[in-house]
Amino acid sequence: MDxxxxxxxLSQEARLTSKYGDKPxxxxxxxxxxxxxxxxxxxxxxxxxxxIHMTSAQLDHILPKSKYKxxxxxxxxxxxxxxxxxxxxxxxxxxxxxxxxxxMNLSPATFNTxxxxxxxxxxxxxxxxxxxxxxxxxxxxxxIGRIDK
Numbered sequence: 001m002d003x004x005x006x007x008x009x010l011s012q013e014a015r016l017t018s019k020y021g022d023k024p025x026x027x028x029x030x031x032x033x034x035x036x037x038x039x040x041x042x043x044x045x046x047x048x049x050x051x052i053h054m055t056s057a058q059l060d061h062i063l064p065k066s067k068y069k070x071x072x073x074x075x076x077x078x079x080x081x082x083x084x085x086x087x088x089x090x091x092x093x094x095x096x097x098x099x100x101x102x103x104m105n106l107s108p109a110t111f112n113t114x115x116x117x118x119x120x121x122x123x124x125x126x127x128x129x130x131x132x133x134x135x136x137x138x139x140x141x142x143x144i145g146r147i148d149k
Contacts, residue, residue, distance in 0.1 A: 007031050016054075032059055032078050041079035041119060042089065042126045056083035062118050064091040076111045079119070088129045094121035 010016040017025035047057045060081040071077040
C-alpha cells in the first residue's frame, strides 16, 4: 500500500488526527504521523499503542515556532511527539547547543541536512528528564504497593 493511500484511509476511515473522531483527519498532519512511523520522534514510544497515547499525541516544532517564524510552517520542522516529551521540550531551542557553522548554514532549504543533529540535541535534553519522571513513577508505585499490603 502506498503512502498516499494510507494517509487517505487514515484520514477518511480512521479519522486519525481528529480530536474526537467525528470528522476526517488533516492529511498534512497524518503524513507526518506516517513519515515518523507512528512513534514519538524523541522517546520512540508507539503512539498507536493505546487510546491515551493516540489521542494525546502532538506535532512538535523541532525549532520552536516562538523563536523561528521562518520554520513555523515547514513540515520538516514538525515531528510526531508523545504528550510527555512535548511538555518536557516545550520551547527548548536545540540550536543553542550546535556549532556556529550549523547556525550560519541552517535555513528552511538546508533544514533536512541538520534535522538528525537537531533531533539528537532535543533527545539529549528530553530523555534525562523523562527518566526522572519514570523514576518518580516507579518510586510512587513502590510506596503505594507497600501501603496496600
